[in-house]
Amino acid sequence: MTIAAPESSGHPTSVNLNRTVPPFGGFNLTFLGIEIKRRMRNRRTLVFTVAMPIVLFLLVGVQFLHTALTATPVAKGGLSVAAYILISMAVYGAMVASTSAGGAVAVERATGWSRQLRLTPLNPIAYIAIKVVSALTLGLIAVLGTFAAGIIAGVRMPVYVFILSGLAAWLGSLVFTSLGLFIGYLVPSENVMQFLGPILAILALFGGLFSPLPAGTLTDIAKWTPVYGLGEIARAPLTGQAFDGWAVVNIVAWLLIFSAGAALVFRRDTKRV
């Protein structure tokens, strides 16, 4: 192994000092592609974001394939409880995927990679944008994977319900990308998902993802937690009931809270590094 002299062909004979900055602060598709490839290479991420919601659906949802959700029996074209659970699992998969993609900044800070990136033209905002897009990609895979498993297992619901619920689960998961970024910049730890995972499970419970919330105190508390609004909105196309304004307030408020938190710790981080 030797360090070779520059090839005479094409290597400039003197160092050029007239330079430009990259467009979009360094955001580009190659970088994004490698970022997504890295996420996909991580077996733990795949297990928790794609495999787990499917397995949960198979364990919990499939038995309700013929249990009617409404007064109309499933046999007569009615909706099944399994469809309700399928949407919940899609929401869950997307939120875990987004949180882990956002939380990846924690790993990159802990290993010093983010410091290495500070030595390149990459703008910190472009870095965040790459994390957000990779979170959306991973979230989309989680939603599509769960729905595909549901269809194969025999869940039937109108196409528009698949599309609207899927979109809600997918885009709503941006709330959790913010949460991941927030925690990722707050805690410089390689295993940030190990404690975020259980927290997400509890939040999902309060969001009625694992089973419908019983009316009463529990629902009153749940209304203030971050998954509640997302769950309501994602299931609305299925149940046909309009979600109330509170669900929108809930989702927007938590998005703002997590984003503001992320922005705050992010600014502290770029000052120091």
Place this chain on the structure above:
Amino acid sequence: MTQNQTLSSRQTGAGIPAAVDAVGLVKSYGTVSAVDGISLRIQPGEVVAFLGPNGAGKTTTIDMLLGLTRPDRGTVSLYGRSPRSAIAHGLVSAVMQTGGLLQDVTVRETVQLTATLFADSRPVDEVLSRAGILDIADRLVKKCSGGQQQRLRFAMALLSDPGLLILDEPTTGMDVEGRRDFWKAIREDAGRGRTVIFATHYLDEADAYADRIVLVRQGRIVADGTAAEIKNLAAGRTVRATAVGLDESAILAIPGVDSVELHSDTVRVRTTDSDLVARYLLTETSAHDIEITSHNLEEAFIALTGDDSPATASAAGTGKKNRS
């Protein structure tokens, strides 16, 4: 959106801004002062060694030059720009001890990834080859040795063909051959006008490869000059000659003379100006067989950075600091 060098407010006579212009840098962590007033001006094409013991403030200074740490006081301008702007333009790159690498990608992917971030970059295979890691390009980073990872950082730093390359202990983990190849590559690029600043504790490296050595201790620059000047500054040279009947007080009166030892027919003079002593001995006395030896850089280094050095008044009992 090409912005050329004439934007600089601080320029040298030739109209090209200094590669580095740092003024009055001060940085403390809590009550510990890491850098205590460092000013440094480096012209394009210089190869400068940043030499000092652990805790002297080398890494903190480099962090401030690169904009990774904000100085408490003082300013930094690289080619007339802020550090961040100089990095964004691909004018400056660095190999840092602390720079982490992604473990779950290959060597080539790491370089490809970094290459996409620059407006202009050299071909990926060219920098891999120059850093001597083309043959392990498809290896996962986590499977690479420390020396190979260091070469990878070097490859990444070469991508933008930077005007200024800053290296913090660059050859750590490299074997002897790797080290020699590395410096050969650095010297070739310096010949093309690249400015290089490297922090090192390998004194022989500073001596052999730097045009200029900046010696740092306790957050201050204690010496700044060529390797020969630094050696001279600390310990001077020893002039030895064969002679009898010399006038000790006359030799002591020569400017720069520190001490005179007279033995039966030998005189040994320690001086910071060996020329004056030699001229005196040859023209005013019968001395012959004159030998002039310079002290090596290591002695200079120890003399200038040791705790008993006269360079600081408050050195007694100072231990190593956590930050360097």
